[in-house]
Amino acid sequence: MRDLSVGLAEEGLRETFSDIETLVLECRFRDCQHGSEPGCAVQSAIVAGDLDERQLSNYFKLQREDQRLTETIAQKDERTRAFSKQVRNHLKDTSIQGTDKFRGSERASDPNGSF
Numbered sequence: 231m232r233d234l235s236v237g238l239a240e241e242g243l244r245e246t247f248s249d250i251e252t253l254v255l256e257c258r259f260r261d262c263q264h265g266s267e268p269g270c271a272v273q274s275a276i277v278a279g280d281l282d283e284r285q286l287s288n289y290f291k292l293q294r295e296d297q298r299l300t301e302t303i304a305q306k307d308e309r310t311r312a313f314s315k316q317v318r319n320h321l322k323d324t325s326i327q328g329t330d331k332f333r334g335s336e337r338a339s340d341p342n343g344s345f
């Protein structure tokens with residue numbers, strides 16, 4: 231039941247947001263911040279009563295959160311890639327020196343080693 235109500239709320243948000251996204255396309259400036267710019271379709275919709283100002287601020291808020299989330303995932307992805315590369319290099323080193331275990335461990339403890 232809870233899941234259903236959340237789904238309905240999201241459906242409503244999506245509808246509002248697609249309205250706003252349609253309005254955004256009608257703004258005079260492509261980089262419009264929808265604040266006090268002249269020719270802003272979003273602001274005129276608010277003035278005309280077609281759009282609730284709270285819906286607009288919700289839209290901006292979610293957009294910011296979305297952006298932050300995307301950046302975090304990208305950064306995490308980058309870290310994971312770097313780490314697996316490190317592991318692969320380490321495994322390669324180990325297999326090359328596997329025949330001489332003593333020299334291998336000595337090299338690993340060398341502070342001026344390849345790491």
Ligand SMILES: [Zn+2]
Pocket residue numbers: 254257258262263264265267269270271272273
């Ligand atoms: Zn605008």
